[in-house]
Amino acid sequence: MRKVEVTIVGAALIAIALAPLGLKNYGIYLLTLWCVYVMAGMGLNLTVGYAGQMSIGHAAFVGIGAYTAAILMKLGWSFWLVLPAAALLCFAVGLVLGFPALRVQHHYLAFATLGFNVLMFLFFRNEEWLTGGTFGISGIPRPPLFDRSGAYFYFTYGSTLVLALALAWIIRSPWGRAFAALRDNPIRAESLGVNIMAYTLLAFAIGAAFAGIAGAYFASLVEFIEPAPFSLTSSLMMLLMVIVGGSGRFFGPMLGAAIVVLLPEWLRVMKDWYLVMFGLAVVALMIWLPGGLLSIPERLRRA
Amino acid sequence: MSDFLQLVVSGTAVGAIYALAALGFTLLWQASGTINFAQGEFVMVPAFITLLCLGWGMPLPLAFAVTCLVAMALLGVAFKNAVVDPLRRHGVIPLVIATLGLSIGLKNLVKAGYSAGPQPFPNVFPDTLLTLGPLRVSAYDLGALLLAGVIVFGVQAFLNRTVTGRAMQAVAQNTEAATVLGINVKRMVLYVFLINALLASVTALLVTPTYLAKFDMGDAIGVKAFYAAIIGGFNQTRGALLGGVLVGVLENLTGAYVSPAYKEGVALMLFLVVILFKPEGLLGKAEERKV
Numbered sequence: 112m113r114k115v116e117v118t119i120v121g122a123a124l125i126a127i128a129l130a131p132l133g134l135k136n137y138g139i140y141l142l143t144l145w146c147v148y149v150m151a152g153m154g155l156n157l158t159v160g161y162a163g164q165m166s167i168g169h170a171a172f173v174g175i176g177a178y179t180a181a182i183l184m185k186l187g188w189s190f191w192l193v194l195p196a197a198a199l200l201c202f203a204v205g206l207v208l209g210f211p212a213l214r215v216q217h218h219y220l221a222f223a224t225l226g227f228n229v230l231m232f233l234f235f236r237n238e239e240w241l242t243g244g245t246f247g248i249s250g251i252p253r254p255p256l257f258d259r260s261g262a263y264f265y266f267t268y269g270s271t272l273v274l275a276l277a278l279a280w281i282i283r284s285p286w287g288r289a290f291a292a293l294r295d296n297p298i299r300a301e302s303l304g305v306n307i308m309a310y311t312l313l314a315f316a317i318g319a320a321f322a323g324i325a326g327a328y329f330a331s332l333v334e335f336i337e338p339a340p341f342s343l344t345s346s347l348m349m350l351l352m353v354i355v356g357g358s359g360r361f362f363g364p365m366l367g368a369a370i371v372v373l374l375p376e377w378l379r380v381m382k383d384w385y386l387v388m389f390g391l392a393v394v395a396l397m398i399w400l401p402g403g404l405l406s407i408p409e410r411l412r413r414a
Numbered sequence: 415m416s417d418f419l420q421l422v423v424s425g426t427a428v429g430a431i432y433a434l435a436a437l438g439f440t441l442l443w444q445a446s447g448t449i450n451f452a453q454g455e456f457v458m459v460p461a462f463i464t465l466l467c468l469g470w471g472m473p474l475p476l477a478f479a480v481t482c483l484v485a486m487a488l489l490g491v492a493f494k495n496a497v498v499d500p501l502r503r504h505g506v507i508p509l510v511i512a513t514l515g516l517s518i519g520l521k522n523l524v525k526a527g528y529s530a531g532p533q534p535f536p537n538v539f540p541d542t543l544l545t546l547g548p549l550r551v552s553a554y555d556l557g558a559l560l561l562a563g564v565i566v567f568g569v570q571a572f573l574n575r576t577v578t579g580r581a582m583q584a585v586a587q588n589t590e591a592a593t594v595l596g597i598n599v600k601r602m603v604l605y606v607f608l609i610n611a612l613l614a615s616v617t618a619l620l621v622t623p624t625y626l627a628k629f630d631m632g633d634a635i636g637v638k639a640f641y642a643a644i645i646g647g648f649n650q651t652r653g654a655l656l657g658g659v660l661v662g663v664l665e666n667l668t669g670a671y672v673s674p675a676y677k678e679g680v681a682l683m684l685f686l687v688v689i690l691f692k693p694e695g696l697l698g699k700a701e702e703r704k705v
Binding site: 163165167211212214215218219221222223225226227229230233237343344347350351354382383384385386387388389390391392393394396397398401 | 449497500501504506507508509510511512514515516517518519520521522523525526530633637640641644675676678679681682685686689690693694
């Protein structure tokens with residue numbers, strides 16, 4: 112990273128850490144929600160941005176994480192056991208779903224994840240004995256000590272930073288470099304001895320595990336979950352979040368998540384027209400700036 | 415047994431309608447490498463154009479004719495020129511994302527601008543029940559099946575038997591070679607977009623009376639069009655018909671014998687099984703890869 116970037120990132124980290132001091136409860140809630148989106152977005156960025164696979168079912172993994180956390184915590188499990196359980200379950204489901212889809216490259220993962228999201232949504236809604244159906248699950252506890260909204264924010268923020276460091280490590284490791292090689296030219300990477308199937312599958316499953324962790328934090332944040340936040344539409348929003356910020360860029364999901372969390376709040380007066388504008392803005396962005404918002408500085412430098 | 419047959423027949427009718435949307439999807443992919451994630455909305459929009467025309471007092475046939483024209487202009491020409499052409503140089507993913515954005519935009523445009531609730535839609539065929547031996551089939555299903563079948567085979571005959579159709583296939587197989595042979599590639603690609611818009615309009619006409627016109631009706635149809643196309647074979651026109659009918663029939667059987675709640679999951683399961691054992695689709699041919 113260059114000096115300017117280090118300064119900007121450092122300032123942003125401090126500003127976010129200080130922000131709750133000047134915010135009311137709803138503001139702190141939004142900020143925590145942003146952290147949850149960033150966790151999920153970082154996982155999706157690994158799949159989409161670094162491994163170059165389209166995934167349109169990320170919200171289903173967040174949902175699996177959230178429901179796992181909610182159900183186990185209601186049974187009295189501690190948050191610290193629930194977290195790895197949610198991550199592992201999503202990792203395993205990711206492997207099972209990714210296996211058939213990634214055997215054939217192309218865009219099959221996109222279709223498989225899309226259908227998977229539809230199916231999981233039906234599951235959350237119909238299996239009342241487990242998920243509470245449309246009534247959902249209420250009274251989900253938060254980890255002790257971090258019960259109040261401010262404390263829960265710092266807890267989530269700290270966890271997000273830990274996950275971000277983990278992701279940075281993955282990307283810099285030989286594994287991560289293999290992901291990037293695959294994205295840029297799969298056949299060349301394969302001829303250099305990278306097993307395409309194994310690596311993309313791994314990237315997808317790790318991305319799913321990130322979503323599972325985000326789901327567990329989400330369940331504790333909102334304290335009540337129902338199927339709606341895990342619909343296909345949410346998955347599309349998460350994908351667009353990564354792309355709009357800048358896919359394959361480390362800070363892309365951070366910027367994208369801020370847009371997805373804050374814009375609806377600011378543009379509330381526009382009601383349904385907001386999504387009309389959003390959809391068309393995405394089309395325009397892809398035409399003029401396919402690299403996402405974070406590619407603007409490079410564009411300016413080149414111009 | 416007659417229950418079973420009845421389910422198969424009505425499933426085939428629904429499947430034939432899926433096949434129409436799937437066919438347009440496949441053609442678009444072959445000719446221009448466009449994976450259109452807004453395909454479902456491309457069915458939803460004509461349904462609402464028809465409703466608007468009916469609202470202005472036009473009779474259904476005229477309303478449908480106007481719908482076809484508007485759809486060809488908007489979903490054919492405008493979509494190609496404003497969205498697909500500028501994006502093709504960036505590769506597949508930006509184009510996919512753009513069609514996803516378009517899908518969100520169109521859905522909410524209809525929701526905000528027309529109505530969020532489901533709207534009734536007139537039947538093209540009468541809803542009476544016909545008795546054929548042991549079977550009781552609704553005239554609507556039969557009419558939809560016949561019309562969809564005629565259109566799918568018509569499109570296939572057009573592609574295989576006419577000079578224009580064969581030129582379109584040549585463009586799909588190898589754009590450069592087609593250019594060298596003197597085929598007007600741009601025009602052929604435009605034809606494909608127009609055919610897709612027409613197919614989507616017919617799909618809307620046939621599917622909306624059952625689904626009702628709603629801003630999010632395209633979600634289910636779009637997903638099934640993808641799956642039908644891949645199950646049958648992404649690079650085969652006939653595949654769309656086979657895939658559509660398979661999905662329609664299996665959905666009906668699952669709804670009746672397993673659980674109506676998971677009817678929507680049938681297409682996904684079938685898709686996963688097919689790509690596990692025959693990734694190029696039931697009728698498809700394996701594609702070669704280039705570095």
